[in-house]
Amino acid sequence: MLEGMRTNSDQRPLLAVDAQHLVKRYKNKTAVDGISLQIAVGETFGILGTNGAGKTTTVEMIAGLRKPSEGTVRIQGLDPFTDRAKVRQILGVQLQQAYLHGSLTVRELVDLYRSFYPNPRDAAEALAMMELTDQAKTKFDDLSGGQMQRLSIALALIGQPRVVILDELTTGLDPRARRRIWGTLESLAGQTVILVSHAMDEVERLCDRVALIDAGRIVAQGTPGQLMEKAGTTTLEDAFVTITGKELTDQEEDD
Ligand SMILES: Nc1ncnc2c1ncn2[C@@H]1O[C@H](COP(=O)(O)OP(=O)(O)OP(=O)(O)O)[C@@H](O)[C@H]1O
Secondary structure, three states: OOOOOOEOOOOOEOEEEEEEEEEEEEOOEEEEEEEEEEEEOOOEEEEEEOOOOOHHHHHHHHOOOOOOOEEEEEEOOEOOOOOHHHHHHHEEEEOOOOOOOOOOEHHHHHHHHHOOOOOOOOHHHHHHHOOOHHHOOOEHHHOOHHHHHHHHHHHHHOOOOOEEEEEOOOOOOOHHHHHHHHHHHHOOOOOEEEEEEOOHHHHHHHOOEEEEEEOOEEEEEEOHHHHHHHHOOOOHHHHHHHHHOOOOHHHHOOO
8 A cells, every 4th residue: 555655845755654752651651662653655554562552642642632741743744733733634533432422423423524624535425435324313322332433433534534543443343344444444545544453464464564562662663574574473463472472362352
């Protein structure tokens, strides 16, 4: 999905996301401990790590939803904190917990989100894409968990944003829904995607590059092939275990 990089006036590659030395400290804990990420336009970039590694905190800082203790973020050259209105028009975010107004219907939420963007997808098409056509008049609070999740993905993609952040994209969805959503993501031409996951099949299938995060730091990054080569393994899962010394699969049970 990586397309030819565009350049800015200095003829340097224009990065979709440029995060420099992000740190997030809570009272007794450093959740993110100096993470830098440079993601090219059109790239699908995976962030992989065990529970509590700092993945969500990192992407929330990139999205401008959580203030870093240290470090800077630029999205297509814009600061998500000071250029909030502009960033909102080019960024779509699916978070683990959807903070959506429960008494609005699916269609009302879709219309609301469409209003945030200059060139949104057709509403009916967006609902069909996530198989929510029959739920258009259903209130958000009355959706099943899987339907809520599919709606949050539809809302992240509805504006055809240049940068999309997806946190635990298909965790908990059935295999058919997962494959359908993967197909949708593979059809996004030119959009940059940050995908937080601990599902190896998803990351291997979708991501051009991956950062492995452990205890708030990047312990390795590269293409899935490079990570397997570095670790001397034949699967990304084994590479993760070799590099971090931790199992990913055990963690899913804690969710
Ligand atoms: N508001 C907060 N106050 C204190 N500690 C926090 C807060 N939010 C997150 N943390 C801690 O920061 C660490 C990183 O959390 P984060 O949610 O970013 O991890 P994660 O990699 O996304 O994990 P998961 O896979 O469970 O979602 C965890 O130890 C978590 O308990």
